[in-house]
Amino acid sequence: MTLGPLMIDLTGPALEGAEREMLEHPLVGGVILFSRNYTDPAQLTALVNAIHAARSPPLLVAVDHEGGRVQRFREGFSALPSARRIGRQFDLAERSGLELAREMGWLMAAELGACGVDLSFAPCVDIDHGVSFITDRAFHNRPQAVSQLASAYVQGMREAGMAATAKHFPGHGAVTADSHATLPVDRRELADLDGDLMPYRRLIPNGLPAVMVGHLLFPAVDARPASFSHRWIGQVLRGELRFQGAVFTDDLSMGGAVAYGDIVTRAQQALAAGCDMLPVCNARAAVETLLHALKAAQAPASGVRLARLHGRDRQTPEALRASQRWRDAQKRLAACAAVPTLDLDAGDR
Numbered sequence: 001m002t003l004g005p006l007m008i009d010l011t012g013p014a015l016e017g018a019e020r021e022m023l024e025h026p027l028v029g030g031v032i033l034f035s036r037n038y039t040d041p042a043q044l045t046a047l048v049n050a051i052h053a054a055r056s057p058p059l060l061v062a063v064d065h066e067g068g069r070v071q072r073f074r075e076g077f078s079a080l081p082s083a084r085r086i087g088r089q090f091d092l093a094e095r096s097g098l099e100l101a102r103e104m105g106w107l108m109a110a111e112l113g114a115c116g117v118d119l120s121f122a123p124c125v126d127i128d129h130g131v132s133f134i135t136d137r138a139f140h141n142r143p144q145a146v147s148q149l150a151s152a153y154v155q156g157m158r159e160a161g162m163a164a165t166a167k168h169f170p171g172h173g174a175v176t177a178d179s180h181a182t183l184p185v186d187r188r189e190l191a192d193l194d195g196d197l198m199p200y201r202r203l204i205p206n207g208l209p210a211v212m213v214g215h216l217l218f219p220a221v222d223a224r225p226a227s228f229s230h231r232w233i234g235q236v237l238r239g240e241l242r243f244q245g246a247v248f249t250d251d252l253s254m255g256g257a258v259a260y261g262d263i264v265t266r267a268q269q270a271l272a273a274g275c276d277m278l279p280v281c282n283a284r285a286a287v288e289t290l291l292h293a294l295k296a297a298q299a300p301a302s303g304v305r306l307a308r309l310h311g312r313d314r315q316t317p318e319a320l321r322a323s324q325r326w327r328d329a330q331k332r333l334a335a336c337a338a339v340p341t342l343d344l345d346a347g348d349r
Helices: 017-023 041-053 083-092 094-114 143-159 190-206 230-240 263-273 284-293 300-307 317-322 324-338
Strands: 006-008 028-033 060-063 065-067 165-169 210-213 246-249 278-280
Touching: 006 284, 017 028, 028 041, 041 060, 065 094, 083 094, 083 143, 083 324, 094 143, 094 317, 094 324, 143 190, 165 190, 210 230, 230 263, 246 278, 246 300, 263 278, 263 284, 278 284, 317 324
Parallel strands: 006 028, 006 278, 028 060, 165 210, 210 246
Antiparallel strands: none
């Protein structure tokens, strides 16, 4: 059985009987975890093992674990810095900032991988234009700096055996609306988005494994949001940028997507646009509807792209914490928390 196009969530820290049946459905290809699914590393490992054991090939297990305010698992995991904190270190000393980005990417991925988690939806490569809710989730307000730091972060993840997912394509940093609640509209022309696309132009030729597309409307480019747009996914991302990895939508139950039809219609539009996997979170009734009504003939290439995202070269938690690299990363993390930082918000942008 190949991996299906739906990524679903769970209600608690252990699989329930009905959830086990859902994971066996051929439309399901992955599970996304939240804080409610976590109590400690041992419990998380058991839960992930149970999810992986439900199917062959194993389902993908993902989480949003960027660091800063977006880190689902806290107790028992390192408290990772925000992307902005890494960017401030870059401004203090460029080489030190790049080393910090690489080590924090490695540390995040290594700790999750030790519990069996396949994916963290990171890094966020949005440009901080000073207006978006993304704020400290962005590395910097300069596209070149974001490109450099994201590349270092992705390299660290790769060294830990985790595939990176750059988000939120084509760029969430220049809109004031939060796509969790409503559809943000960015009225710039495509030619004016070169800075927002710069991180993708740098990461894709180096083998970027996955991209998450945001629920963002660029009316000068297409009448559909990027997550439902063949113009954005098929022509710009896969055509112009030559991206060959997996494409995720952002959560299809978010406010930025709900105006574009019922959940089945949204899923069909995203698949038709070229997306490979569709997370549907905090909406169990919507998941049940999709499992009953969605008709999806997945292209063989899509299944191959998704299968490549499984974690690899994992260490046990004990081996990880005994390693010199983990100890060195803890020292760097402590130094990062102690060093004074520059204010990127001061002055003109």
